[in-house]
Amino acid sequence: MSDQHGILSRMVGVGDMVLLEPLSEENFLENLQKRFKADHIYTYIGSVVVSVNPYKHLSIYGPDKIEEYRGRNMYELPPHIYAVADLAYRSMKNHNRDQCVLITGESGAGKTEASKIIMQYVAAMSSKSQEVTKIKQQLLQSNPVLEAFGNAKTVRNDNSSRFGKYMDIEFDFKGDPIGGIITNYLLEKSRVVSQSPGERNFHVFYQLLNGPEHVLNKLKLSKNEKYSFLTESEVSSSIDDAGNFRDVLTAFNVIGFGTEEVDHILQAVAAVLKLGNVKFKAKSAKNGMEGCSVEDMKEIEDVCALLGMDAEKFATSLTQRVMTARQEKVTCTLSASEAAYARDALCKAIYSRLFSWLVKRINSSIQSQAKTKRKVMGVLDIYGFEVFENNSFEQFIINYCNEKLQQIFIELTLKEEQEEYVQEGIEWIHIDYFDNEIICKLIEEPHTGILSMLDEECLRPGDATDATFLKKLHDNCGTHSRFESRFNPEFLSDKSLPHDSYRITHYAGKVTYRVDGFLDKNNDSLYRNLSVSMYGSSHTILGGDAGLFLEGGPTSDNMKRPPTTATQFKSSIAELMKNLHSKNPNYIRCIKPNAVKRSGIITQDLVQHQVRYLGLMENVRVKRAGYAFRQKYEDCLERYKMLSKTTWPNWHGVPKKGVAEILKARDIPDKEYAFGHTKIFIINPKTLFSLEDARQDSLHDLATIIQRIWRGYVQRQRFLTMKRAAIMISKNVRSYLASKKYKMLRVATIVMQSYIRGWKARCILRAHKELKRRIFAVTVIAAHWRGCADRKKYRRYFRANAGGVIARFMEKLHLYLYLTKVRDNAPSKSPIDKVWPKCRYPCLEETHRQLEAVHHRWRCMVYRKSISKERQGQLEEKLEASELFKGKKSLYWISLPAMFKGDYISIQRQEKWAKVAAATDDKTIIFADEGFKINRADGKAVSSTVVVSDKAMLLLQPETYKVKYRLPLSDIKGLSYSPYADGMTLIHITPPTGGPAAKTYKGDVMLNVAHSIECGTRLYRKIKQTTGKEIPMKIAKGSTLASKGGDCTVEFSESASEDVVSPVIKKVKKTFAVSVPKKQVPNGATPQQNGETAAA
């Protein structure tokens, strides 16, 4: 056979059996063998993958390979499971069809491995988001857990699945996995208590025993102990149990099992192991019946400690049986073998229920919570067809399951396909194949099928045994071509068929089943007292109302009898078939190359046998003669309508013609396809792929068009929005401007209106005023005219000069009234009384003022005349003082109230003074007071008595009145004062031009005298009187003090502090700085009184 066919030329042998030339079984097997030897373990039959187990690791898996196969057509690359997985995944994503991958083959053919490869591919396909990765991890990690608890080593396979598994992986619309649901089918639980030679119990037992020491101690297990449920020789097998156990624990963690939960699971497993070691010893019971007791209570105690039960009670429930007969409870003892049987039943129950619980628990973790629409890809990995030396109920069930899968395969690939060609009117030569429906019927037919008879035998009253069941089988199926038993005379002498067995010729070969245990296994019942014990356990998974032994609960007496195992299995398989029928199938046909589980060996006979029973040759034949692809015209038209201009976007004619248009447009030769009644059939997958490729290209073009239109639409929408916005903006702007203009116009209008109205109003007002004036003028004129007229009229009645008389009389009258009024309201005689009555006669206003002045002068004269000469003199002095100081020196107002006294120290009465006066001839004193003389040299104030006589001014030593200085009045040339309320007096002296006076002359004198106003006034008056000169009086802030040593400056200032009571004099060089007190309150006079007195 040559490597031919272009695209497949790189391959060893022929990659697709459909292309095998010539097609014969021999060639088929040779091709398989050739490819297998070259490690090409996958070969296609159309889209079906035939996989030959290599029993060794091949480097054809992994992320790189997955990437290679991603999105590629099947024939572009060498055959691979990835291609099928990709086809299924893409078909699910693109065609929105639920998919299922059916993996079939006998035990050890590689189904489980294939299912894992599919899952890996699907996981790698989808997105890498955190959430999706978590779900994918959980889905993938469910495998190690389920394999540990559900797989075991058999003579056919070191990792044989001892349960059926169908896993639905759910995807969202993007093709990302969102969860999964696992359905499990009947676990081969008999393996828990016994295994055939060379086989092992479930992996988990060995894994647990190879686990860490602390775990074992906690579970009361020991590596060195012998466990009767485990085949001795297999405890230390080549399988890496310790490593696998670690993987299982990790997987538990990834799926979401809590540590406590895992502990409880392991406790249950350990309890099963320990229970296996419970031995019973026979003893006779009290009633003479055979009984038994537990040999070593230690094991029971350990089990009870693990499961939370009472050891004594549990031991009793293992060795006794409580039965209800006529509503009475009867307890009967069990023989040692019966007790061992009950113990095994319990172990099987615990383990199988734990397994189902595990599946449920995993489902609760991986099941999608999303309520969105989802697509599903199912992967079926069921236990393969198997023939052992000793085949029991489990093998029967397993093989029945495989029959059903073979049936579905035949139906979908051989039967329906051929029937379809006929129905569709396609020219077709029928290809024969073996239809296993006859076998399926033999097993499952209601009433007559083997399973129905088994159920009947289990349920019927009376003594039903496995033997009676076998007899019944013979009675009903004895004549069936596929059923054989020793009851049949034909096989009476067939030594290969034992008496307690029947044989069925399955699609994959003959299998002899021993009926021993069939009824029990089908009944699957547990002694009630054991269920009650388990129900009472405090173990969270097993015991209680949420546990796995609900039939042991108090309310379970009325519970309906559970359906038998056969019934359950039959209905679950029927359900599975229905499910598979509803999905698009993808097939992987696994072939086992040899029986020794070794790589590189391919046993021709074994492979040939499998090729035959799997119907692969028929499959190839149908594929070769048939069509690779068929589809309803409507669907085909819908999918490929974009490939022809006439069908795009809509075809309004008959769909068939539309499809023809498409094929014509793609230039597909007529021989490549055929028209059925309702479907189009395409021979070569390449044609289909070319259509698909063209569709993809068109989709790109369409996407571009859609994008273009969409972008156009979006831009147009944007443009329209912008246009609307522009209109809106311009509308608003215009409205704003118009309203602004309108407001301005309105204001202008109002202004104009107001001007016009004002102007009009003023015109009217003017007119009115004019009218009023005219009316007034008219009235006046009229009055005058009337008056004139009246006067003219009445003149002759009056004397001619009456007016003048009356006027003079009126004048006098008014004058009289005025004067009497003035007289009556005349003010007091006090010259300071300002009150003067008001004048009511405007014509007498001037007279009234003059009268007021005359009156004032008169009362002043009266006042003057009333005062004495002395007082007159005093007032004259005061008047003089006022002229000199008023308004110039603050002290004036203080001195004003008191009259000048002159001699303040009563010096004239002093004898000492009389002597001085006699000596100086200063007898008439005009002023005497204590004071201070200020030293010209240092500004120091020296107490001194100041005396002014009518001739001179004297400075006397106080008390002694010794004359210290005498200044003739004629020598005084001026006086200086500060403007403040102080008593500082500077006396400027005309320097003597010679004589003795010149010798004693020192300069001007500076005094501080309390009554400086009086002193100054009297000095001034006296000098004026005696010399006729008016000496200058200087009142200023600064003055000059003549001194012999040179003139000095005197600067007066008012002290800022209120506390200063006397002048402070400081001499700095030639300047006397005199700081005077702020105020002086003399004789308790108030400023107001001052005012009044001043006014007077």
Ligand SMILES: Nc1ncnc2c1ncn2[C@@H]1O[C@H](COP(=O)(O)OP(=O)(O)OP(=O)(O)O)[C@@H](O)[C@H]1O
């Ligand atoms: N593709 C493969 N590559 C390498 N080894 C494989 C492959 N397929 C199967 N094997 C080997 O064959 C063994 C048996 O395969 P697998 O467990 O898948 O068989 P099975 O068909 O599931 O059998 P059963 O029906 O008993 O469960 C695997 O443990 C593995 O060692």
Ligand SMILES: [Mg+2]
């Ligand atoms: Mg398997």
